[in-house]
Amino acid sequence: MTRAAIAIATGAAMLVWPAFLNGYPLLFSDTGGFLAQTLVPLMIWDKPWIYGPLLHLFHWRISLWLPLAAQALLVSHLLWLTGRVLWGARPWWHLAVCAAASALTTAPFTVALLMPDVFAPLVLLCLFLLGFATERLSRAETLWVGLVATLGIAAHLSHLPLALALVVLGALMARRIAPVARMAAPLASAVLLLLATNWVGHGRLSLSPHxxxxxxxxxxxxxxxxxxxxxxxxxxxxxxxxxxxxxxxxxxxxxxxxxxxxxxxxxxxxxxxxxxxxxxxxxxxxxxxxxxEPGAVAAAMVRNAVQQLFMAEAGDTLVPDHLEAAVGNRIRDYFPAAERARFDAALQTRGALPAAIVPFLLPHLPVLLLGLPLCLFGFWRAARAGDLRAFALLLLVLAGVSANALATGALSKPHHRYEARILWLLPLAGAMVVAASRGGLRPPRTPPARSMDAPGPASLGAMLGKEGL
Known part of the structure; x- marks a missing residue:
């Protein structure tokens, strides 16, 4: 347990290295709105009343480093659980996963950013664990994953269609009530949470009043x-x-x-x-x-979704646009003077962060391009071994990055940060599944009645045709 905790904490520190370079958590203009939800307080018309209270749960008007630490630990822990499901409790392999994600993908630019974007990949990992891995989680871990999924889905409206797509795909793969119910429960809970908060704050029983x-x-x-x-x-x-x-x-x-x-x-x-x-x-x-014009609307949505799918750079989370007016004023009015000094001294606030980050962005595109072949190879290895759990993870990742592009690009506007927040899972999941398929990296088998790892046919149709999940 101690080794696991150390690995999770160390992985969390790796995943927020841009904040250490910046001298402060990465911020976006909308971060100010989320802070205002509890500091003013103000029920922002265009944002669910979820992420702001979560920020306040940790910052307590002391420092934004505290919610950043919580965010990093949360991501590291979900990656730990995913890795433990695939290959068992191996701290060094968890550190390798976090190091790869931190050095080679856009993950740290999402994890180090105080925005609900961080929940998009977590929703995907949580629904995978709930649908296909609960026999390798304790009861407390299962409840915890369900809670994270609920809050994550409710934290940003684009996570609703993302979660719905994953639940539908999970139902097609699982074809049993129990795993589908576990995946659907957080989505239903998030819907109820949004309806309740919007009723209280806006007087309307609606998922999105405006x-x-x-x-x-x-x-x-x-x-x-x-x-x-x-x-x-x-x-x-x-x-x-x-x-x-x-x-x-x-x-x-x-x-x-x-x-x-x-x-x-x-x-x-x-x-x-x-x-x-x-x-x-x-x-x-x-x-x-x-x-x-239903046809024109549908065609535009498809174009925007495709455009969003290929926009995944980290640059638009690094600039200082509107930070002083949107976030700086909140920090000055509600936080200690030392916190305001840290905000003022940050590279991002001074407009110096993009230049400082440039050398670290070079691996992102090659690694993303490698992601699809890695996933295809992972599919082949999982099918050959009859490992439906690994197969499900890869399929959910592919569906998740596509659903995310549709939910953000088609319904809002293509922005780099929208796809960068989740596309990093593509190469990472592919690499994890390929690594898990190697000898010595498989977790202990579950009892035969519940096992999903027994060798089986090589095709997905045959695999799913046996008993489902």
Whole structure:
């Protein structure tokens, strides 16, 4: 147990090395909104009330290094459990996994970033463990993994379709009620949690009370919603009729700048919480757009998802854009002076982090390109050994990175950090499965009635055709 704890803690430190180089946790402008959820407090219109309270659970207005440490330990522990399922409790192999992820992939730029992005890969690992490995977890570990999965799914709206895709795929593979129920329980719990918090905070029993505004931003950027507005105005009397001549525009420019159509009306008056004010009209425009141009909407979603799938660089988590206004003010108003000094001294705050990081980014693309062949080789090795658990992990990873691209690129906007947060699992899972298939790296067999490791047929159809999981 002591060796395992040391390995997990050491792996956690490896996974946040960009924060040590930076001199502070990596931040994004949205981090300020999550801090405001408990510090102000303020129920942000565009964010679930989940990640902000989790930050506060650890920072207690003392330091953001504390939630970063918790985040790193959480990721390291989930990787430890995954490795233990594949090859047993081997501390040195866990350290090798964390070292590889830290040095060769974008993982540390997600783990060291105080954003709910960190939960995307964890949701995938948790659902894998719940669906295909609970006999190698203790009861406490199973409950813990379920709790992490629930909070992770609820922490970001894009994690809902991600989790749904994984649960559906898990059901197709498992074909038994118990593992499917274990995978579905966190998703159902996350839905209930979102409904409850939105009812309390926004007075609406909804998963996303103002999510239509985001979808409208995406659809007008792609063109269909802009054409709907231009065709239906001024007869429909929509607020956005006054901006029909400016559309389409970039979705971020539509949503966030102070002078955007969302935040300033045609007469130049500022609109406080403009995104929330626009959401009833946004629902109407989105519905009309889907009625008018369903094919164009579907084609745009596919294009954006494919584009997102190939955008996975770490650069947009390193820049200082809007950090002073969005995060610096929160730290100055609610944290000790020493914490503000650490924020001010950080390389990211001073705009020096991208240049300092450049040499460390070089392995990322080659390793990502290696990921798919590694997974294919892992599929072959797992099928040859009849190891359905390893096969399931690889299949869930492939489905997860695809579902993540669809949920973020198609419904929001392609950004590098969206796919970088999860695509690092592709080469890592492939390497772990290949390593586990080698002699001496297999965990002890489970009792015959529950074993999923017995040698079997080489094809997936034959493997699944025997008994399911």
């Amino acid at each position: 999510g239509a505004t985001f979808l409208l931003a995406r659809l007008q950027d792609d063109g269909p919603a802009a054409r709907t507005i231009q065709a239906e105005c001024p007869a429909r009397g929509w607020y956005l009729c006054a901006f029909a001549g400016r559309l389409p525009m970039d979705s971020d420019d539509f949503l966030w700048p102070p002078d955007s159509p969302v935040n300033r009306d045609a007469e130049g008056h500022a609109r406080f919480l403009g995104g929330a004010l626009l959401s009833p009209e946004a629902r109407e425009i989105v519905a009309e757009t889907l009625r008018r």
